[in-house]
Amino acid sequence: MRVRDLIVSSFLLLLTLILVGKNLDKPFWGIHDWNGARYGNIARNYLRYPVFTHKFSQIENGGVVGEGKYRYLTHYPPLLPILISLSYRLMGVNEVATRLIPLLATAGTIITFYFIGRTILNWRVGLMAATLALATPMVRYFGTNPVHEPLALFFGSLAFLGVLLVIKNKKKGWFLIWIGVILGLLNGWQGVYLILALSILLIKKVGRQKLSYLWLVAAFFVVLHFAHTKYITGSFLGGGLADVFLQRTALGGAAKATPFTLYEFINRVRLWASANFTLSLILTTLIGVYYLTKEKSRQTKLFFVSFFIFGIGYPLTFPNATYIHSYFIYPMTLFLSFISAYAVFTLSQKSKSPLILIFILVFLAVWFERTAYLRVLEESASDKFAVEIGKEIMKETQIEDTIFVNPFSFASSRYPHLTFYSDRNIVLNPDSEYNWEAKIDEENQTFQILPAKK
Numbered sequence: 482m483r484v485r486d487l488i489v490s491s492f493l494l495l496l497t498l499i500l501v502g503k504n505l506d507k508p509f510w511g512i513h514d515w516n517g518a519r520y521g522n523i524a525r526n527y528l529r530y531p532v533f534t535h536k537f538s539q540i541e542n543g544g545v546v547g548e549g550k551y552r553y554l555t556h557y558p559p560l561l562p563i564l565i566s567l568s569y570r571l572m573g574v575n576e577v578a579t580r581l582i583p584l585l586a587t588a589g590t591i592i593t594f595y596f597i598g599r600t601i602l603n604w605r606v607g608l609m610a611a612t613l614a615l616a617t618p619m620v621r622y623f624g625t626n627p628v629h630e631p632l633a634l635f636f637g638s639l640a641f642l643g644v645l646l647v648i649k650n651k652k653k654g655w656f657l658i659w660i661g662v663i664l665g666l667l668n669g670w671q672g673v674y675l676i677l678a679l680s681i682l683l684i685k686k687v688g689r690q691k692l693s694y695l696w697l698v699a700a701f702f703v704v705l706h707f708a709h710t711k712y713i714t715g716s717f718l719g720g721g722l723a724d725v726f727l728q729r730t731a732l733g734g735a736a737k738a739t740p741f742t743l744y745e746f747i748n749r750v751r752l753w754a755s756a757n758f759t760l761s762l763i764l765t766t767l768i769g770v771y772y773l774t775k776e777k778s779r780q781t782k783l784f785f786v787s788f789f790i791f792g793i794g795y796p797l798t799f800p801n802a803t804y805i806h807s808y809f810i811y812p813m814t815l816f817l818s819f820i821s822a823y824a825v826f827t828l829s830q831k832s833k834s835p836l837i838l839i840f841i842l843v844f845l846a847v848w849f850e851r852t853a854y855l856r857v858l859e860e861s862a863s864d865k866f867a868v869e870i871g872k873e874i875m876k877e878t879q880i881e882d883t884i885f886v887n888p889f890s891f892a893s894s895r896y897p898h899l900t901f902y903s904d905r906n907i908v909l910n911p912d913s914e915y916n917w918e919a920k921i922d923e924e925n926q927t928f929q930i931l932p933a934k935k
Contacts, residue, residue, distance in 0.1 A: 485604065490592050493611050497588040500615055501624040504859060505577045505584070509898060510868045511861035513808060516628040518897035521579040523554060524565035525904070528574075537563075538713045543900035543907060544880050550906070555710045555720030558702070560667040561629055583631040587624035590631070591615060593638040594815075598822060600645040601784060609822035609840055614814050616847040618855040619757035623808045630811035633671035636664045637791055638815060640675055641784075644682045648780070662695060666702040671812060673699055674794030678787040729799035739805065746800050753807040756854055758817055761846035766817050769824030785823075788816040867895035870919060870928050871902025877930045878905055878917050885915040885933070891923050 509517040519541070526540040539554040539562055564582045572578035591611045598607025614620050624631055640661025646654030658679065665672030676699050683692055711717045718726075727734035731741075741749070755763060776782055792813035796803040803809040825843055829836040874884055883906040886892035886899060892909050899907050908915055920929045 486596070486599070489595055489604065489608060493591050493595055493608075494588050496612075496615060497591045497624075498584070501587050501621055502584050505580045505625065506575070508576060508865070508868050509579075509901065510864040512858055512863065513623070513626060513628070513806065514861075514864065515895075515897045516626055517576065517579050518901035519554075520562045520565060520627050521574070521576075522897065522901045523559075523562040524569055524579070525574050525901075527563060527566035528569055536713050537709070541896075541900065543903055544882065544905040546883075546906045553714055553720040555706075555714065555722045556725050557629060557669050558667050558706055560664065561627070561632060561669075564632075565627060579627050580625040583627055584625045586632045586635040587620060590635040590638050590814075591620075593635065593642055594818060597638065597642050597645060598819065600642065600649070601781065601819075602823070602826065605836065606819075606822045606826050609825055610818040612844060613762065613821050613847060614818040616844055617758050617762060617814070618851050618858065619808070619811060619814060621855060622858045623757070623811055626808060628808065629669040629671065630808055632668045633665060633675075634812050634814060636661045636668060637671065637675045637678075637812065640665065640679055641787070641791075641815075644679055645784075647683065648686055658695075662698060663702075666699060671791075671795050673703070674798075675791055677794065678791040681787050681790070682783055729802040731801040731804075739801065741804055746804055749804050750796070750810065753803075753810055754813070756851060757807055757810070758813070759847045759850040761843065761850050762817055762821055765821040765824050765843050768828065769820035769822075772824055772827040773820065785816065785820055788819060789813075792816045864895060864898050866923070866926055867891075867898035868902050870895075870921065871899045873928070874899070874903035874905055874917075874919060874930055878903075880904060882906070882917055883908055883913070883915040884917040884919055884930075885909075885911060885913065886919045886921065887911070888921065888923075891921045 507514075509515065509521070522543060523539045523541060526542070529545070530540065535548075535551075537559055538551070539557075539559050541552040541554050542550065561582070565579055568578040568581050572581070591614060594611040594614060595604070595607040598604070598610045600607075638661070639657050643654045643657030643659075643661060646657065648654075662672060662676060662679070665675050676695050679695065680692055707717045710719050710722060714720050724734045726732075773782060773785055792810070792815055795812065796809050799809070821843065825840050826836065828834070829839050832839075870886075878884060884903065885908050889909055892899065892907065896907060896909070916933050918931050918933050920931070922928065
C-alpha cells in the first residue's frame with residue numbers, strides 16, 4: 482500500500498468514526514431504531530442458547546423459554562445478529578455494542594469507496610466519492626442502524642473492488658469477490674443482486690463457465706436458507722416467510738393495508754432519495770449521467786450501470802418494503818456517490834476550473850441542505866414510551882416470567898422494544914400462558930404491570 486493510500490484510508494476511518502459514530506449509546510427509541518432492538522435481542526439469544534443445539538436459528542423471544550415456544554425470524558440469513566452477538570461477547574449487551582457492527586461496516590465501505598475510485602479513474606475521484614457519501618443524511622444516520630443494508634453495501638463494495646482488480650489481472654481480486662459475495666449472501670437477499678451486477682462486468686473477462694460458479698454459490702445459499710427454515714420450523718416457508726414475501730413484494734398479505742399506485746411508489750422513492758441523499762447530490766448525479774453518455778470508455782460505463790443495478794434491484798423487487806422503509810435504498814449510496822464524484826471531476830476538466838473548488842461547493846451543498854432533517858432523525862424518540870415500559874417490566878419481573886402486553890395494537894408494533902429492554906417473554910395473545918400483564922394507556926402515556934389473575 483502506498484503512503485498516500487495509508488494516509489487517506491486512516492483519514493477516512495477517523496472521519497467516519499467521528500461523523501457516523503455519534504449517539505452510539507442512544508436507546509433504541511428513534512426512527513427505525515426498532516431494528517437495533519430486534520436484531521439485538523436475537524444476538525443476545527445466540528449467547529443465551531447453544532448455537533449448535535438450536536441450529537443457528539434466530540430466536541426473537543426475550544427471557545428464557547422452552548424450545549416449543551420459540552418465535553423464529555426466518556426473513557433473512559443470520560449473519561447480522563451473529564456478528565452483533567460477537568460484539569456482545571466482548572462488550573456486553575447494550576446499544577453501543579449493537580451499533581458497532583454497522584458502524585464498522587460503514588467505515589469499511591467508505592475506505593473501499595476510495596480504493597474503487599482510485600482504481601477506476603484516480604485517487605481524487607475515490608476520495609470525493611467517499612466524502613460525498615459521508616455528507617449525506619443516509620450514511621450519517623443509517624450508517625449505524627443495526628440492519629442489513631450497511632453490511633450489504635460494504636460486502637458489495639468489496640466485491641466490486643475485487644472485479645476491478647481481476648480486470649487489471651491482479652490475483653487478489655477473486656479473493657475479494659468471493660469474500661464480498663459469500664458474506665453478502667449470508668447477510669441478506671441483496672447478495673443475489675450483487676452477483677447480477679458483477680456478472681455484467683465479468684462476463685467478457687472470465688467467461689460464462691467461471692461466472693457460473695458465482696451463480697451456483699448463490700443458488701446454494703438460497704437453497705440452504707429455505708432448507709434451514711424447514712429444519713427449524715417444519716416448513717420451507719415457516720416463520721412467516723411466505724407472508725413477508727407477499728407483503729414486501731406488494732402481492733398480498735399485509736401489503737393490502739398500504740396500497741399504492743406506480744406513481745405513488747415513484748414519488749415515495751423520490752422523497753426518500755431527496756431527503757436522505759439530498760437534492761444537491763441528485764442534481765450532481767444527473768450531471769454525471771449526462772457526462773457518462775459522452776464517456777468513451779465502455780468499461781467505465783459498465784461499472785456505473787452495475788453500481789445502479791446493485792443499488793436499485795432490491796428496492797424494486799420489494800416495493801412495499803421500500804415504500805415504507807426509507808433505508809431500503811441505502812445501497813444506492815454506491816452509485817450516487819461515484820456518479821457525483823465523476824461529475825465533479827469531469828466538470829472540472831471541461832470547464833478548466835479548480836477541482837477542489839467545485840468539489841467543496843458540492844460537498845457543502847450536500848452537507849448543509851438537510852441539516853434540520855438530520856437533526857430530527859438524530860433526536861427522534863417516538864418509541865421512548867415502549868423502551869420505558871420494557872425497562873420497568875425488567876425491574877418488576879423475573880427472567881423466566883411471561884408477560885401479556887395489552888392492547889395488541891401497541892404491543893405488536895413495539896414488540897422488539899418491549900422484548901429487548903425487558904428481556905422477558907412477551908406474548909400478544911390473551912389466550913397464551915402468562916403470569917404478568919402490562920396494561921398500556923398509550924393516549925395518556927401511562928401503564929400498569931400487574932400479576933396475572935389466576
